[in-house]
Amino acid sequence: MSQPPKSGDRDYAFATRAIHAGAIPDPVTGARATPIHQTTSFVFDSAEHAASLFNLQTFGNVYSRISNPTVAVFEERVASLENARAALACASGMAAQMTALLAILKAGDHIVAASTLYGGTVGQLGIGFSRLGIETTFVDPSDPENFARAIRPNTRAVYGETIGNPLVNVLDIAAVAEVAHAHGVPLVIDNTVASPYLCNPCDWGADIVVHSATKYLGGHGTTMGGVVVEGGKFPWDNGKFPEMVEPSRAYHGVKFYETFGDFGYTMKARLEVNRTFGAVLSPMSAWQLLQGTETLHLRMREHCRNALKVAQFLQQHPKVRWVNYPGLPDSPYYELAKKQFRTVDGQPGASGILTFGIEGGAAAGERFIDACEFLSHLANIGDAKTLVIHPASTTHRQLNDEELRKAGVSADMVRLSVGIEDVDDILWDIDQALERATRGAA
Numbered sequence: 001m002s003q004p005p006k007s008g009d010r011d012y013a014f015a016t017r018a019i020h021a022g023a024i025p026d027p028v029t030g031a032r033a034t035p036i037h038q039t040t041s042f043v044f045d046s047a048e049h050a051a052s053l054f055n056l057q058t059f060g061n062v063y064s065r066i067s068n069p070t071v072a073v074f075e076e077r078v079a080s081l082e083n084a085r086a087a088l089a090c091a092s093g094m095a096a097q098m099t100a101l102l103a104i105l106k107a108g109d110h111i112v113a114a115s116t117l118y119g120g121t122v123g124q125l126g127i128g129f130s131r132l133g134i135e136t137t138f139v140d141p142s143d144p145e146n147f148a149r150a151i152r153p154n155t156r157a158v159y160g161e162t163i164g165n166p167l168v169n170v171l172d173i174a175a176v177a178e179v180a181h182a183h184g185v186p187l188v189i190d191n192t193v194a195s196p197y198l199c200n201p202c203d204w205g206a207d208i209v210v211h212s213a214t215k216y217l218g219g220h221g222t223t224m225g226g227v228v229v230e231g232g233k234f235p236w237d238n239g240k241f242p243e244m245v246e247p248s249r250a251y252h253g254v255k256f257y258e259t260f261g262d263f264g265y266t267m268k269a270r271l272e273v274n275r276t277f278g279a280v281l282s283p284m285s286a287w288q289l290l291q292g293t294e295t296l297h298l299r300m301r302e303h304c305r306n307a308l309k310v311a312q313f314l315q316q317h318p319k320v321r322w323v324n325y326p327g328l329p330d331s332p333y334y335e336l337a338k339k340q341f342r343t344v345d346g347q348p349g350a351s352g353i354l355t356f357g358i359e360g361g362a363a364a365g366e367r368f369i370d371a372c373e374f375l376s377h378l379a380n381i382g383d384a385k386t387l388v389i390h391p392a393s394t395t396h397r398q399l400n401d402e403e404l405r406k407a408g409v410s411a412d413m414v415r416l417s418v419g420i421e422d423v424d425d426i427l428w429d430i431d432q433a434l435e436r437a438t439r440g441a442a
């Protein structure tokens with residue numbers, strides 16, 4: 001496998017790793033860009049070579065459902081950007097979460113998760129996994145003690161998001177990691193909204209990080225993908241994870257933790273989940289996500305700058321009731337953002353997602369969306385383009401008032417994923433749409 005560039009002991013900075021980690025010029029052709037290895041399978045050198053690959057004695061490629069050289073560059077790049085040990089790419093963010101959890105959970109096990117997770121994740125854990133006999137307790141993540149209170153003897157994972165979507169609440173990762181570790185279970189963090197540029201959850205004690213690469217990593221709203229990242233510090237031999245320690249029934253009796261140590265979890269996820277369930281990333285998609293990742297640092301800085309300006313503009317706008325953005329000093333999450341997130345222009349970089357309440361409620365929210373000129377009305381985040389949605393009439397339409405309240409979604413809430421267009425144009429579009437949507441409203 002290729003290695004990130006190393007020159008003696010130099011630790012390369014984020015921007016350098018975003019462009020180079022995991023990639024070397026192609027040794028056969030000299031191609032500088034990572035080639036797209038659009039192949040399902042790889043020729044063995046000899047019968048002996050084939051046998052050693054299947055025995056996991058030699059690292060190499062067999063079949064693209066297990067590993068692929070283009071996908072491997074993306075995996076190593078994200079692992080590097082997360083200051084982590086290893087990574088496994090998947091077909092989507094949902095596939096990454098599923099793979100991350102199925103690698104360590106089985107029927108009868110239990111998860112404690114934040115109640116403010118991305119809606120798709122609430123469905124995956126609360127309904128999808130419950131059908132497999134894996135139960136999830138959802139808790140208010142604002143107090144780490146809530147996670148502790150919900151842990152049971154059969155709990156095998158604690159799950160949260162660095163920044164929730166759509167509530168844009170910030171998790172105290174170090175405090176929740178402490179709770180998880182005190183009970184001998186790993187903390188899994190969805191770092192999609194912060195991206196590895198603003199936060200590295202493993203540095204705060206998380207053991208496994210998942211991303212929807214569909215969002216900021218890809219960054220242009222073109223490509224589905226996900227990735228599971230392993231920090232490499234969790235003691236899988238603590239008695240709670242016999243399948244990490246004992247011979248694998250699913251793969252030639254290999255003992256994942258003993259054989260692969262600090263990347264044993266990733267090997268298990270690759271060989272027992274991705275290989276068996278098949279939600280793998282395609283080489284073409286990996287290549288597209290690599291293009292995005294090369295500019296992640298530039299884009300995230302601009303997303304943060306623009307979002308802060310939009311939040312400040314909305315705060316003083318007469319047609320706006322409230323603004324929720326962790327980068328605003330009066331946000332309840334500002335101190336946590338300051339502690340956990342990279343500084344951008346002297347401010348905590350709080351990513352590009354914010355919500356606000358429009359004067360005139362639900363009807364005005366719908367009119368606002370229709371009145372936007374170039375802000376795109378769609379259900380996505382993390383695009384270079386500014387995106388807007390009114391959750392109560394779209395993503396959360398099925399919920400009744402009580403459920404909406406629990407999800408923290410009010411009828412007047414508009415969510416923006418602030419893009420990297422010229423900020424004055426973004427402010428202009430918001431302003432004119434607010435005027436048209438609230439004409440006649442107080």
Ligand SMILES: *Cc1c(COP(=O)(O)O)cnc(C)c1O
Pocket residue numbers: 092093094095118120121161165190192193211212213214215224225226381
């Ligand atoms: C979009 C999203 C997901 C799901 O990712 P897909 O790539 O759409 O499968 C998971 N978590 C968060 C926070 C997301 O925003």
